[in-house]
Amino acid sequence: MSLKVTHELHQRRFGRNVGLALVLTGFIAVVFGLTVAKVTSGDFEPPRATQETE
C-alpha cells in the first residue's frame, strides 16, 4: 500500500506557511515604505541643516 504524500494536514500546513510568508513579506514592505516616506518627507533632517540656515 503506497503512502499518500500530500495529506490534508500537509496542505493545511503549506497554506499556513505560505500565509505567514506573505504576512512577513508584507510587513517588510510596509516598514520599507514607511522608511522611504519618513526620509523623503524630511522627518529625519539632520540638526546641522538648521544651524547652517541660521
Added chain:
Amino acid sequence: MSDATINTTSQTGEAGFGDYFALLKPRVMTLVVFTAMVGLLAAPAPVHPMIGFAAILFIAIGGGASGALNMWWDADIDRVMKRTKGRPIPAGKVQESEALGLGLTLSVMSVVMLVLATNLVAGAMLAFTIFFYVVIYSMWLKRSTPQNIVIGGAAGAFPPVIGWLAATGSMSVEPWLMFALVFMWTPPHFWALALFMRSDYDDAGLPMLTVTHGRPATRRHIFVYTALLAALALGTAFTTIGGPVYLAVSVVLNVMFLLGAWRIWGRDEAAAELDNYAVERRFFRLSLFYLALHFAAILMEAVLKPYGLGGWA
C-alpha cells in the same frame, strides 16, 4: 483505538492560516478600519499616504489583537453560545494559549509600530483601547453588569480618535464626537441582536439587559438610546466635521432608525415571535448601514472641503 483517536485529534486540531486570521475578528476589523480612516482623513492635517496607510493597518492589527485576546478570555462562554460556537477556539482548531500568544504579540507589535509610524499619543491611545476592550470590558464588565454593552461600546468607539491623533498628534473635540456616535450606537445595535438571539446570552449566563431586566425593559432602552443617538448625530451636523451632505444623510437615517426603535418598543414578545423577530432583525441590519453611512458622510464632507464644498463655510 487510542491511535485512531490521536490521529483524529491531530487532524482537526491543527489550525490553518484562516483560523488564526479568524481570531482577529475580521468583521469587527472592517468597522475599525473604516472609522479610523474617517478619523484620520477628517483631521485638519495632511498625512503622507504611506504613513496614513500604515497607521490604519496598525490600528486594525491592534483591534484584531484585542479580538484574539477577547476570544482567549471568553472561550468558555463562546462554547455555549450558538453565535460563537464556530469560532476557532470552541471549534477546537486553535489552542487557547495560541490565541493568547498571538493577541499579546500583535498588541505589542501594533502599538510600537503605530508610535514609530505616527506619534506617541496615537500609540498610547491604541494601547489604552486594547487594555479597555480586554481588561475593562471582557474580563470585568461583560460578566458583571447589564450595562456591559454600554460601557464596553467605548472600546469600539476609540478607532476614529486614534486615527485623528495619528494625523494631528493632538486632541480636540471633533474626534470625540465620532467616538460618541459609535458609543451611543452600540447599545441599540447589540440589544436588538440580543432580542432575536434569544437564548444565547441566557445560556452563557451573561448579564445582558434582556436577561437581567427583561425584554420589555430592553425594548424601552433601545428607544431611549436611539433618541439620544439621533440628537447627537443630528447635532454633529452643525460642527466642523458636519455639513449639508452629512445633515441630509443623518436626517433620513435617524427618521428610519427612530421609527424602527419606536416599532420595537411598541410590540411585545408574542407579536415578535409571530414574525420571527422581523422588526428587530430589520432594525439590526439598518443599524449597520446607519453607522457606516454617517461615517461615509463625515468622510464626504472632509473630501469636499479642499474644493470649498464641504462643511458650512
